[in-house]
Amino acid sequence: MSDTASLAIKRVVLAYSGGLDTSVIAKWLEVERGLEVVTFTADLGQGEEVEPARQKARAMGIPDRHIFIEDLREEFVRDFVFPMMRANARYEGDYLLGTSIARPLISKRLVEIARETEADAIAHGATGKGNDQVRFELSAYALDPDIKVIAPWREWDLTSRTALIAWAEKHQIAVPKDKRGESPFSTDANLLHTSSEGKVLEDPWEETPDYVYSRTVNPEDAPDEPEYITIDFEKGDGVALNGRAMNPATLLEALNELGRKHGIGRLDLVENRFVGMKSRGMYETPGGEIYARAHRGIEQITLDRGAAHLKDELMPRYAELIYNGLWFSPEREMLQAAIDLSQQRVNGTVRLKLYKGNADVVGRKSADTLYSEAHVTFEDDAGAYDQRDAAGFINLNALRLKLLAKRDSR
Numbered sequence: 033m034s035d036t037a038s039l040a041i042k043r044v045v046l047a048y049s050g051g052l053d054t055s056v057i058a059k060w061l062e063v064e065r066g067l068e069v070v071t072f073t074a075d076l077g078q079g080e081e082v083e084p085a086r087q088k089a090r091a092m093g094i095p096d097r098h099i100f101i102e103d104l105r106e107e108f109v110r111d112f113v114f115p116m117m118r119a120n121a122r123y124e125g126d127y128l129l130g131t132s133i134a135r136p137l138i139s140k141r142l143v144e145i146a147r148e149t150e151a152d153a154i155a156h157g158a159t160g161k162g163n164d165q166v167r168f169e170l171s172a173y174a175l176d177p178d179i180k181v182i183a184p185w186r187e188w189d190l191t192s193r194t195a196l197i198a199w200a201e202k203h204q205i206a207v208p209k210d211k212r213g214e215s216p217f218s219t220d221a222n223l224l225h226t227s228s229e230g231k232v233l234e235d236p237w238e239e240t241p242d243y244v245y246s247r248t249v250n251p252e253d254a255p256d257e258p259e260y261i262t263i264d265f266e267k268g269d270g271v272a273l274n275g276r277a278m279n280p281a282t283l284l285e286a287l288n289e290l291g292r293k294h295g296i297g298r299l300d301l302v303e304n305r306f307v308g309m310k311s312r313g314m315y316e317t318p319g320g321e322i323y324a325r326a327h328r329g330i331e332q333i334t335l336d337r338g339a340a341h342l343k344d345e346l347m348p349r350y351a352e353l354i355y356n357g358l359w360f361s362p363e364r365e366m367l368q369a370a371i372d373l374s375q376q377r378v379n380g381t382v383r384l385k386l387y388k389g390n391a392d393v394v395g396r397k398s399a400d401t402l403y404s405e406a407h408v409t410f411e412d413d414a415g416a417y418d419q420r421d422a423a424g425f426i427n428l429n430a431l432r433l434k435l436l437a438k439r440d441s442r
Contacts, residue, residue: 041180043068043151045142047168050085052207054157056196057184058092059203061155064188070098070149074138077105077223077281079247092205100145104137105223109280112137112359113224113320117327118268118378119343119371121351126301128317128324129354130225135164136359139171143179153180160186163306167357174360217244223284225297225317236302236312247288247316251295251389258387260394261290263326265382268375270323284319291318294386306356322384322391329382329393333401339374346370 044061048054048071061067071094073085082101089099112133123129142154154172158164160183169181190196200207217228226247233240242250263283264272270283278286291297297318305311331340346367353364380398384391406416 041065041067041152041182043070043149044153044155044182045070045072045146045149045151046155047138047142047157048073048085048089049157050082050088052196052200052205055088055092055205056190056200056203057155057157058089058094059205060184060188060190060199061182062092063203065182067153068098069094070100070145070151072100072138072142072145073102074141075101075103075105076108076134076137077285078221079226080221088206098149100141102141104141105281106279108134108137109223109284113284114269114280115368115372116354117320117324118375119347119350119367120324120328120331121347121354122324123351123355124301124303125348126299127303127315127355128225128299128320129351130222130315130317130320131164131220131227132167132355132357133224133359134222135167135357136171139168140175142168143172143175146176146179153182155182155184158183158185161307161309163355163357166306170357171360219246221246223281223288224320225315227313227315229311229313233312233314240300240314244314245298245316248292248298248318249295251298254293254295254388258385259290259294260383260385261322262381262383263287263323264380265327265330266379268327268331268372268378270326284323287319287322289319290386291322291391294391295389296386296391297321298389322386325391325393326382326384327378329384329396330380330398331378332393333396333403334378334380334398335374336402343371343374 044067046054046058046061046069048058050073058069058071061069071085071089073082075082086096086099086101090096116129116133121129123132139154142156145151146154156165156168158168165183165186169183172179172181190199197207216231217233218230220227228244232238232244262274263270264275269280270278272278273283273286297316297320299315299317300312301315302310302312335343350364350367350371353359353361353367358364377400379400380396382393383395385394404416406413
């Protein structure tokens with residue numbers, strides 16, 4: 033950020049978790065940059081109380097009118113997670129994008145609060161090595177091209193945990209006892225997932241220690257009896273669990289509990305970060321894994337082959353756009369329009385078997401099914417399908433192969 037731009041900033045909205053890093057950032061923005069700080073804490077279902085963030089912000093002298101704490105769980109699942117799930121999105125074939133999909137919503141509210149409070153800039157606590165800095169900032173610039181962004185980890189000289197703690201103590205910021213040493217790993221959590229990275233996970237040869245997992249029981253310790261559930265879908269979105277209607281956030285919360293109980297949704301992944309390096313992370317997405325498998329299950333009988341295969345071709349690009357922070361890009365919106373159109377008849381019920389880390393689709397039914405038992409039966413099909421038609425079909429498809437073979441044999 034140029035000196036001229038820096039001088040123009042008087043008030044900043046900080047994405048504030050209430051933890052040590054963002055507490056230091058809040059005070060640093062005030063002390064080192066001379067800025068008036070507004071804090072924004074989003075409840076995305078991370079499993080922790082967010083209200084203590086209000087007390088911590090107050091303790092640093094931030095007035096109540098500049099402390100924003102909002103429950104965004106329903107909006108998060110309805111407007112971000114479910115649209116992504118309609119695409120069956122998995123980055124590099126595995127990752128259900130739990131961290132990635134939360135960032136555009138946080139950025140959206142940061143920009144909106146900046147307008148409401150007449151702030152000149154937003155700030156975040158993402159480091160200069162990771163993907164989140166890109167996601168926060170690309171989203172913010174897409175929503176407000178004139179917004180200014182402050183990323184302290186790219187500016188300050190607090191380059192170690194020791195230096196951070198020393199600066200915090202110098203400025204009377206409470207340091208939790210478990211933060212006085214090196215953290216064994218870092219985590220991010222929301223209603224969709226928990227991710228863990230760093231330290232004990234940095235060697236990709238070493239198995240993830242069991243204590244890293246926080247949202248799922250070890251599959252080996254899960255119940256010895258399987259549990260069967262049903263999920264109802266309307267236009268590609270889940271609307272009921274075991275016949276009970278639920279809104280999006282409530283449905284995902286219920287599936288999370290089922291996934292936790294049965295040890296479902298663990299993923300050990302080495303991924304390619306947008307900034308260029310490979311990183312190893314451990315992800316837990318218990319409810320999301322169950323939901324994703326159920327969604328594919330209902331698509332199996334309601335989507336036409338051409339539409340289904342085209343969706344599968346588009347999915348890697350769609351997932352990469354979300355991973356790279358381009359949720360608000362025109363290309364993501366174009367893909368979303370196509371995906372949503374494909375979901376108009378994706379209605380019905382899926383039955384799943386949950387057992388020791390697995391969520392298996394074992395049944396599906398729909399009034400909009402394209403599955404015809406009359407056509408696939410091994411018994412008498414009563415004239416539904418004339419097997420003699422296959423000969424002409426094969427001959428036409430074989431024509432070019434025959435011509436190639438004759439040419440190559442000369």
